[in-house]
Structure formats: structure tokens, C-alpha cells
Amino acid sequence: MTNTVLRIAMREWKWILENHRKFYLVLVAPLVCVAILGFVYSPKKVMGVPVLIVDQDHSALSRELSRAILASETFSLGGYSDSSEEFPALVAQDRVHLCLIFPHNLEKDVRARREAKVQVILDASNILSGNAQAMSASNVLATFAVGVEVRTIEGETGIPGALAVNHAMPIETGMRAWFNPGFSSNYLNFLMIGLLTIYVQLAGLVVSAGAGVHEYRETRGNALAALTRNPWAFVAGKVLAYVAVIYPISMIVVYMPHLFFGAPMRGSQVTLALVTLWFTAMLVTVGYALSCVLADELFATEICALITLPNFLLSGFTWPIFAMPPLLRGLAYGLPMYSYSFIYRKLSVMGASAEDCLRQMTILSLWTVLAALFARYGTKQIVKANREVEHAHA
């Protein structure tokens, strides 16, 4: 059996080498695309959001607040204005994305202990940058609010400084974000993993989408039926041949964010390497099976595209599965990308063990069994077609 598998794999490698041109794109594209994605997210957080400052107070406090906001790396000065009316137009022209309004008598109201409001108008049409803006602006203003409150308490009640701080902040919130220290903004740890899984999946499926088709064209001596009667040996040989080509590319893609862009790798690298091998083999089996059954490389490639493209959004990687409508939850759990992307995230970002990935591994196992049965069925189709050709020749 082992010899047969190796013989079939060698035969497939020979075919790949003869048709090497068509593989260039599939092998090079994932590396180039993941490198570009890495560069896009390399700043890790949204910085330099241009701010429009509407200072109607022209006081020391409003100037101090402006300086504090602009000192934050999230913001940069987009301009000054007398009113916020031109904010929508400036947003439409991409010139500013946040507007801070310090109203008349802000300082006077604060000193007189009257309610003083600072208006913050956000461009939340982009939620990613909107969240970062809201959080940074609130932090800066909250720091000032506490400072002012402490001074008020000291002045009003005569409570000394340290105690006044306790009165001003009776409940302090200590926020810690596990697995993503630059929380609220570190998108490299968050999005990159999901996006590169798309490329691992595309490479595995697309490369093998032609693996079965050419078997329909093989001549009698080289036909599948002449090599072995065992369909499993044929499936194994095919999968071995394509995994040997795709796996190194997948591993480079998987390690790229860690090696070049500073993404963490906290869990077991051996487990990650094994799961990547498993996932790649499963994808290659699915691609080969589709290729056998459809007998058309273009059609098989299109089906692979239809499977892969919505996967990222449905896999629960960005929008959590528990927040999806119940009907879509089942679909999300059933997608192969869900299993791999979550295992990858858990191993690399959370430092989890294989035990923590049990649910995902169960789904991956189910996919593997289904893919193997599907590939066996496809192989039988080829054998049947080859025999019909033989009979016709006879």
C-alpha cells in the first residue's frame, strides 16, 4: 500500500512539474497577499485621526484640554473652527473625523461648579476608528474631570489631596485585556489571523482543484485503474503529493505575522504545525474530490471560491457566533474555516492547549471523514470513466 501511495504521489509530482506554470500564481499569491496585509495592520492601532477643534471658550482650560487631546497619539490636528456646522462637510472630504466642542463659559462653569459639557462628535461611519476615537477622547476628558473634581473637593470640604482623590474616584476600574495588550486597537493580533486563514484555505483548495480532472484524460497505461484497485491508496497518493507542495507555503503564511510583524505565538508550535498539516490535507482532499466529481477545473475553482469568500465573515472570527441569528450559527460552526481559525487564534494569541480546542478539532475530524468519503466517491467516478474509455477502445 505504501509503495502504491508513493508511486501515485511521484506520478502527480511529475504532472505538476510538467504543468508548473499554472501553479506559480497559487503558490506565490498567498505569500505576497499576506505580506501586504501584514503591512496594512503593522501600525497595530488607528493613529493620527484628524480632529476639528471648536473652541468657543478661549480659556486656559479649553486650551489645556486641546493640548491634552492632541498629545494623544490617536489624534492629530485637523483644524480649528468657530462652529461645528462645517464638520459633516469636512468629514465627507476626509479632512477630519472627530470634532471637539468647548462651549462658551466652560471654564467659568467648571469653577462655579455648574454642569460643564464638552461635546465630542465622532465620525462613527467607520466603527473601527470610531471606537478608538471614543475611547481615547473619553480617557483624556475623564483624567481632566477627576483632576477638577479633586480640586473642588479639596476646596469645598477641606479634605486633603490624597483623600480627595478617593472621594473623586470612589470606584476605580482596573481594565486588563488578556491576549491582546494593546486592546481597543491592536488589529494585528485580531484580524490578521483570520485573513491569513483565507489564504491557507484558498491555496489548499485551488491547487488541488485540477487534481482529479486530468485523470479523465490519462491514457490507458497511465490511467488510474492501471495503477491500483484500491481507491484509498489513490486518494492518499494524491493528497500526499499536493500537501507536500502546499504545506510549506501554508506554514510560511501562518508564521509570517509572528516572524515579521510582531504577532504573538504563545501556544505549542508543534500542535500548530500538526493542525496546519491536518487542515491542509483536509482542504486538498476536498479540492481533489470536487475536481473528480465536477470533472472541470474551472467549475471546481469557482465552487472553491464560493466556499471560501464568505467563510471569513461567517466563521465568527470578527462577528461572534453567539451574536448571529440561530439559523446562521449552525452554518458558522459547520464551516471548516471556523475550526482552523479558532484553533490558530487560541494557540497563537491565547496560548491554549490542544484540550481547549476540542470542539474545533471534533468539527475538523468530521470534515476530514466527509472529505475522505467524498474523495473516494470521486476516485470511483474516474475509474468508471477510464473503464468506459477502455471498453470503447476495445
Place this chain on the structure above:
Amino acid sequence: MRKITWSLCKREWRRILFDPRLSSLILLVPFIYAFLFGGVYGAGSVKHIPIVIVDQDHSRLSREITTALGASESLSIYGTVNAPENFLPLVRQEAAYACVVIPEHFERDVLGGRKAKVAVIQDGSNLLAGNVSSRAINSVLMTYRVGISAEELSYGGMTAKAAASAALPIEPVLRAPFNPAFNFSLFILMGLICIVAQQVIRMGSSISLLLDEVDELWSGLDEPAPSVGTVFIAKVVATAALVLPMACVAIVIPFALFGNPLRGSGALLFTVLTIYMFTQIFIGYGYSSFFRSPVGVTQLHLFMSPILFVLSGFTWPAYAMPHWLRPIAYCTPAFHMNSVLRKVALDGAGPGLLRTHLLALLAYLLISVPWAYYAVWKQLARTERAGFPLRRARAVWMRS
């Protein structure tokens, strides 16, 4: 000329509509994806994020805070655990995403005027859920902080109103006029549908051109040989007549079915969409000039699709990209289309404010026409053996 063009158009429609793969790719896929994405993001925001509570105080105040957290629409209490360490396995099993730790003597410290700390531990690996839960927890705790602070100040002899102002001396009032509820559907749905429509139109046009055989072109045509220009016009018009209504309906889905607002002009949106879709047909033809087989061009489109979405600046803003990547983002047609789409729909912007994006889209249209023309000419040249009068085609090309 008009008769030949019309015959070629009819032939193109027959080719696309009677090829189940091409017709479903171009005409059905955008709808399926629009409904799928709409279904996922229809809720607008992430709600009921499961959190765990570590209540080491077991006081009235800690129970009150727990109840308030549970009452928040964004959060749901998964359960209570004895120590923060027990939260880690729950995160890894995707059972809980945040943990609020209320320490021992919490109430006593608050009542005694000592600083009391509440620790919040977040699963930062999913920033979307993390941002929502962090904002919800902070807002609940802030309410308590201000309440307690004002109460203490009023004990010190201040009037209730002055105490309330002193407890929150500078109130930041956050407003997000274009997306008041930070609705995720408003943010992403239109962009996704636009990208899907772009990809299937490009892919469909490329495949359609590469699968076209000139010998077949002649069958059923009694007219003299058409020029490359006539073939080109007929193909573009026929494809546009099929894909444009599809793209318009797909783009309307978020507004009609998923509650997205259209604050600007629908006519402007339609005009820009028309320009954009024609550009996509031209670019689709253009790409096919690099390939001999439709498989290769399909693979190229597949690999380019995610990268184009990221570079379009729809999720990660272009100004936050590294400097050298920004020009590449600006050179992506999707960047300008998505900007127009978002600004017209959410900001209600008019053509005057979108001048740069509109000019860029027109420039792409003009650049992509000769590229597509070349691709059609090349495809016709490939089939010289079929008897197409290439010399004439070349002469037309040179003249043009």
C-alpha cells in the same frame, strides 16, 4: 452596424444566460451574499456578551452592581466563579468574554471613603466583542462612581445639584451623527456587498471573454465580419445590461431590508454605481488579457479579493496605513467607490464634497476602456485559425 451590434448583444446574452455557471456567478451570487451578510450583521451590534462575575465581597453594593451589569443589553451574566483564574478556561472554551472582579471589603471601602477597585478582565482577542463589553461595563461602573461621589459630597454640606456637578465636573457628551448606535451593519454591509458585486462582475467578465470562441461568433450572423470595436461595444453593452440591474438591486438590499439609512441622493448613488460597474466589466476583460485559460484568471481574482477589500480602506482607514501603502490604497477603485457609498448613504454628502472620488472613478473608467479593448482584440486574435479577418481587426486597432 446597429443590426450587427444587436445580433452580437443577443448572442452574448444567450452565452451568459444559458451557461448556468456564468449566469449564477454574475446574477445570483451577489444576492445570496447580500442576504447572508445582512443576516449576520442585521442585529446591528453585538448583544448579550456572556461575562462572569467574581464577587468576593458578597455585599449589597456588589449584588447591585452585578444586577446592573446583567440588566445591560450588551451583557449577559454567564455565571459567577470564585477566582479570576477560573475565567481563563471559560475564555478558551468560548463560554465567557469578560470577567468583573469585585474584591473583598469593596462596600466597606466605598463607605469608608477609601478607594475601592473593580477589576475588569477582557478577552482582547476579539476586538469587536471586547469594545462593546468594555464600553457597557464602564458605563455601568461610571454611573455608580458618579452616584457615590455625589452622595459623599452632599454629606460634606453641598447642595444635591452642586454635588452632582462637582462629581462630574466635565461631562463628555459623545455624539456619532452618522452612526449613532455604532451599528455594525451600517458600517460594513454596503462595503461588503459592493466588493462582492465587484469581484463577481470582474470574474464573470474575464471568464466570459476567455471562453468566447470566434468561430462560434460567426454562426447565426449573416452580416459581414464585425470590427473589433463592434464586438467590444456589443459585449460591454450586453454584459452591462445584465449586471447593472443585479448590482443595483444588491446595493438596495441593505437599505430596503436591513434598515440602513440613505441620507444622500439615490440618483447620485445610481450614477456612480453605473460608472463603477462599467469600470469593473472593463477591468475584468483587461485581466483576461494576461491569461490563456479562465482558471488562471479566476485564481487571480480569488486571491486579490480579500486584499482589495482591506486596501479599500473600508475597515482599516487609509490614513492609518503605513505611508508607502496609502498611494496603493488610493489607487484602488474600490477605495473611491466605498468612500462615495458610505458618504452618500451615511453622511448625506453631495457631489461637490465627493469631487475627488468622482474624478478618480471617471479616470479609472477612461483608463480601463483601452485595456479592455486590447483584451477583446487579443482574444479575437487568438482564434485566427477560425478565419477571423485579423488584418482588418489590426487596422481598426491601429486607427483607434
